[in-house]
Amino acid sequence: MLKRFMDVRDEEVGAVLWSFLYFFTLMCGYAILRPIRTELGTAGSVKDLPELYTATFLVMLAVVPAFSALVARWPRRVVIPRVYRFFLLCLLAMFALLKLEVAPVLVSRVFFVWLSVYNLFVVSIFWSFMSDVFASGQGKRLFGFIAAGGTTGMLLGPFLVGRLAKPLGPVNLILISVVLLEVSAQCVRQLSRWAHDVQHQPPVAEGPVGGGVLAGLRLLLTSPFLLALGLQVFLYAATSTFINFQEVRLVAEVGKDAAHRTALFGDIDFYVQLATLAVQAFVTGRFISKLGLGAAMAVAPVLTMLGFLGLAAAPLLVVLILFKAVRGASHYALERPSREILFTTVDREARYKSKSFIDTVVYRGSDTVSGWLQEGLKALGMSMTGLSLTAVPLAGLWLAVSLYLARHQRRQTPGAPATLEPAVPDNVPAR
Template identity: 35%
Template sequence: MTEKRANTPAKPVLYLIRVLGIEPDEMIAVAWSFIYFFCILSAYYMLRSVRDAMAIVSGVQNIPWLFTGTFVLMLLATPVFGWITSKYPRRVFLPWIYYFFVANILIFYAVFTYAQNNELSEIWIGRAFFIWLSVFNLFVVSVFWSFMADIYSKKQSRRLFGVITAGGSAGALIGPIVTSIVVVQIGFRNMLPLSALLLLFAVFCVYRLRGWVRQQQPDPGNESASSTVVGEKVIGGSAWAGVKFVLTKKYFSAIAVALVCATFLGGATYMYMAEMVSVTFEGTDKRTQVFAIMDAMINAMSFIGQLLIVKHSVRKLGIGGTLALLPIVSVIGFTLLAVNPVFLVIAGLQVLRRSITFGLTKPTSDMLYSVVSPEAKYKAKNFIETAIYRGGDVISTWTIRFISGIGLSGVALVCVPIALIWTWLAIWIGGEYKRRDAASSGSAAA
């Protein structure tokens, strides 16, 4: 009895975990997952505002070229990642992915420092940094969620992914706030070493989570215990398996097309926002500060959605209903923008859409991979969230550039039917997830 009391959390902690839907034996894992995602997104968002400012330095008219370069790099990196996941166990490649990006950050820090000390142009360095950070973000986040889908079961993912995602939003809130406060005083290049330190701590979180999984293995009834996370077993398969999944499986094809629709609408708002900021504010540091403030607003709203809303939304509306919320809001928002194409409307639309994206849509989308094979969790998910995502950026930015003559109102009208198609896809994907979930549960029961 004494030992049981000693291991029982205090009443305030019990109340908190009950509100958040966390079981007592999941507390340690959820805490480390929360911190892990906090480190990743705070590291990224410290640098995202720098990236957006670099896009303006490069010239707003060149943004389509930057996304094209990002897409090409994604196409080159995807089979390399597929080969790594096919040949090495997760316990080996997960930490080294983060070590690789830490080394990249320190290289950029050295190059920016050299350029500033010698009064050299930063245009091409900035372009390279824009492309690199766009790849970095998608890879580290995709790998994170593949790892989460590995160590948590379907039932756990529906309860816990919102809370875990809130860790990312907390980091995405703190990162730009720190940047907005200190960047003008210390300069943007000095944000890079801080970002690298956070990534190194993320690696420490990976080791702690592997330790938790190892402790769960003696319990054969715990379906979250995945021996492949800590053992020598490799995923196997082809380096191009992710591409094959998307081309041959309707479930992944629909997720990919829905993502292209989402990125098209996001690209439209991003390009016009960048143009408005470029003519309103002077200097890289000041523009970095403006973007950081907007990011902080978005991430504060996202945090509330992830922590308190998404779990209830999935339970009440289902996966499909929750995924359909953002395209429905987009239909309304772009209709209003077509009628009144001013800065306040597009800024409000940007904040609202991105808040829903990270607060509701992203954690719900990550649940979609809890009903697929381990190979699909890493390869199909990675291909969709990197190459397909940036392919959508390329389609969006070039299309917007070619039709820019119709003005912001005309572009907003073009976005409305795309949002309607996206709504239908979201509902279909939700239905297919439900079918797969029922099929896998039936197999387990049998």
């Protein structure tokens, strides 16, 4: 039945379903935590957000080298489940502190920073693992469906929050995320077995990555392709921060109490993911196949420019929800899968180390810079309309970088059409 919806081989069906479940549980757990983080971290105010983003960035600077050291020494089947269980134990500790009301203001801010690190880190690991398990041609056929697993999780999570936050209390929802994270760790083990038994990956593809702990930064600084990928992520994150600040302000204006604001944040995420799932189900595969990576990567920045112009004209919560829905759909259904396909063309060290550096340190560094920029502009008297217009050129530069990456990808395979499958470099083991 799965073959009716996607181009999947018989031997790939089990791996695709495990991958779908893996991303579903990972993102559903995060989607449950995100509205809790936003409410706890801001308490209806945006004055502390720049400080929280700065703290997150500093934590990332310590976490990424530590992860690089782990993957350099241990195989992925060992490292990834252990990293997930470390985060699981952190979640249980946060739950206990919040329930006991130990230093609630401090713990709330720590939870905000922790989840901001967690969500980027575990998702980056997921896509690194996917691009390591599946070959480049498989990625083009399968990543759209696998990404829909995450979207489904991001759809169910806010739905649960919107309906359970008031009767159960926001903090108790953390335990649901704990269970889902353990399921994600089990999926990693199943996929590692499949890669060995069915995909017949050589030992070098399953073993430690090797290299130094700062190799990710070194590779990023010496590769124009990786630098462009880093700049693309930086600009996407910067525009996301502009949106997030305005979301918090608008929700604070209408939210009655903590539970109500948490439910509102959950409902906004629900509508974003509903639009994303619709695009993934009916558009993603056909769009990328027919129009190519360039067009797929251009949609999100174009819609972002139009969205900020709309928000500048009418800074209302309903406009922001519509903006986030169409932008989120284009990013998660088109731009993000296209970017992950690009990562299948690099070697394993860049895939695990440079990618994690880009997806975490660069992303949160962008949060920090754009957050303080917004606070500075606001201190100078700039209104929400002015802040929205300031973000438009950032989206334009994001569009230019995305088109450059697509052209670079076409040059990697001379004579290939715009809908090419990513080329596999010589230093990537055959699969």
